[in-house]
Amino acid sequence: MKTLRVPEATITRLSVYSRFLEHLDQRGIVTVSSGEIAQGVGVSPAQVRKDLAYFGEFGTRGVGYNVKDLMWYILKILGLDEPWPLVLVGAGNLGLALCTYKGFNERGFSIVGVFDNDPNKIGKKIANLEVYHPEKMPEVITRHKVRVGIITVPSHAAQEVTDLMVKNGLQAILNYAPVALNVPENIEIRNVDMSTKLEILTFNLSKKEL
Amino acid sequence: MKTLRVPEATITRLSVYSRFLEHLDQRGIVTVSSGEIAQGVGVSPAQVRKDLAYFGEFGTRGVGYNVKDLMWYILKILGLDEPWPLVLVGAGNLGLALCTYKGFNERGFSIVGVFDNDPNKIGKKIANLEVYHPEKMPEVITRHKVRVGIITVPSHAAQEVTDLMVKNGLQAILNYAPVALNVPENIEIRNVDMSTKLEILTFNLSKKEL
Numbered sequence: 001m002k003t004l005r006v007p008e009a010t011i012t013r014l015s016v017y018s019r020f021l022e023h024l025d026q027r028g029i030v031t032v033s034s035g036e037i038a039q040g041v042g043v044s045p046a047q048v049r050k051d052l053a054y055f056g057e058f059g060t061r062g063v064g065y066n067v068k069d070l071m072w073y074i075l076k077i078l079g080l081d082e083p084w085p086l087v088l089v090g091a092g093n094l095g096l097a098l099c100t101y102k103g104f105n106e107r108g109f110s111i112v113g114v115f116d117n118d119p120n121k122i123g124k125k126i127a128n129l130e131v132y133h134p135e136k137m138p139e140v141i142t143r144h145k146v147r148v149g150i151i152t153v154p155s156h157a158a159q160e161v162t163d164l165m166v167k168n169g170l171q172a173i174l175n176y177a178p179v180a181l182n183v184p185e186n187i188e189i190r191n192v193d194m195s196t197k198l199e200i201l202t203f204n205l206s207k208k209e210l
Numbered sequence: 211m212k213t214l215r216v217p218e219a220t221i222t223r224l225s226v227y228s229r230f231l232e233h234l235d236q237r238g239i240v241t242v243s244s245g246e247i248a249q250g251v252g253v254s255p256a257q258v259r260k261d262l263a264y265f266g267e268f269g270t271r272g273v274g275y276n277v278k279d280l281m282w283y284i285l286k287i288l289g290l291d292e293p294w295p296l297v298l299v300g301a302g303n304l305g306l307a308l309c310t311y312k313g314f315n316e317r318g319f320s321i322v323g324v325f326d327n328d329p330n331k332i333g334k335k336i337a338n339l340e341v342y343h344p345e346k347m348p349e350v351i352t353r354h355k356v357r358v359g360i361i362t363v364p365s366h367a368a369q370e371v372t373d374l375m376v377k378n379g380l381q382a383i384l385n386y387a388p389v390a391l392n393v394p395e396n397i398e399i400r401n402v403d404m405s406t407k408l409e410i411l412t413f414n415l416s417k418k419e420l
Contacts, residue, residue: 008410009219009262071411078409081418086408091306100303102365103388148411153247160330171418172411173245178313188414190407195313197400198296199225199288201382204398206289209382 010051014074015047016041021071033064085144087170089161090152091116091124091131094176098150099127111150113140134161138168148172149166155179162189220261224284226251227258231281243274293318295354297380299371300340300362301326301334304386308360321360323350344371348378358382363367365389372399 014203024032029063034052052058052070057106059065075081076149086104086132088095088111098104099111114126114135124131132140140146148167151158151173165173172188175181220297234242241259244262248255262280265287269275269346285291296314298305298321308314309321324392325344334341342350350356359375361368361383373382382398385391393399 006413011410011413012406015403015406019262026330032379077416078415079412080374084412093303093310097303098404099309101404104408105405106388107405107409109405109408147415148408172415174408174411178316181335188411192404192407193225193313194308194311194402195226195317195319196222197402198288198294198314198319198358198384199317200221200400201288201384201398202294203221205357205382206287 006054010054011078013041013043013047013051014078017051018071018074018078018080021067021074023065025071029067031064032067032070036064059208083110085110085112085146086115086148086150087113087115087137087140087146087165088109088150089115089134089137089165090154090157090176091118091121091126092152092154095150095152096126097154098152098176112144113137114147116153134164137164139168141168141170146170148174151175151177151181153177188193213341216264221262221288223251223253223257223261224288227261228281228288228290229285231277231284234277235281241274242277242280243385244269244305264407288294291317293320294358295320295356296358297321297323297325297347297350297356297375298343298360298362299325299347299375300364300367300386301328301331301336302362302364305362306336308362308386309339322354322356323347326363344374345375351378351380356380358384361385361387361391362389 004043017037021032022035034048035045036085058070072081079173086109088209090099094155095114099114106108111129114129114131116122116131119132127139147170149170151161153161154178158175158179159181162173162183166183166187173183175189175191178193181189213327227247230247231242245255250256268280284313296319298308301324305324309324314320321339324341326332327344328340331341332343350355357380359380361371363371365387366383368389369391372383372391372393376393376397383393385399385401388403391399
């Protein structure tokens, strides 16, 4: 695979394309044009072609793309041709919601360990998983070959959890706490801000009032 | 305010800038350069200047921006100089997590009504709010002048809830169900996909193996 620097916006769109292709495949559709993909997901056909061009030649001029082939190719690009075991730290409401979020399983993600340092939570079950004390993290990470951790603790505890995840060998962290975290340069980290999309809505509504 | 078409990526970054400015303000810092903002949030200085230029002239050459002024101006741009009451439909784990999500309150969002059609949930309390049957939605929307709704029901119920929200006069919808929803053209809708950022991580990790 090329090692070209691919913009994150492209990766995000690939994810959207692959869901759309899955939807077509389920309906028994065999081929699709870049124009149809574009219309289906709300971007321009040129954007679809440009995004796919990062990864080589696809499709046949005048015929389009084979739905199944393209879908699998994109999943492979995204690294989703293999299962991804995850650990999650923070067995609160959000942690519980993520453990039962169907959108994860559909993409091959499975949470294999849930941790919390609250004695009232340790030993309880969340979606068939027992909540463990964080000291059991190394054992779970080794057993399931986990590379990615999810943080759903309150902001004040997030850096400590991050440091623990890095110490235990995790390579990537998805952070839901509304706080910026420090990690070594070789660790991938992304923050999920639950309110950013709300602010796009309020921006648009505010304009309408004027 | 200009009615220039502003890219959503700019709105998202404005949101990030405003949080960074708030952080500076709390530490008593009075002025900041575009370079410092850029470094603080991880974009280029040119990007910061370009994003702000959509909304007119800011800052003084050689001096930079006044932190408080710029922060308030951005909040005003985002429509966050006023409180935003919200209704939420779907009193499951994710709904509960959002009702107690501190990141909402910090930005002026407050959930004023929670609805579910599950008889086991109606009447229960979530974060000081009683869960109501959806038939009470019009009353709550009118009383609190709500314009924005949040959907946290399972995928199969999401379109029905959307239609109900539109019928009850909501103007914008934030959808957490992993499904595409149909709305009239005058309704703003955004989907929050909880797994997209995970896929950016897995893409990056997959590349590292090669």
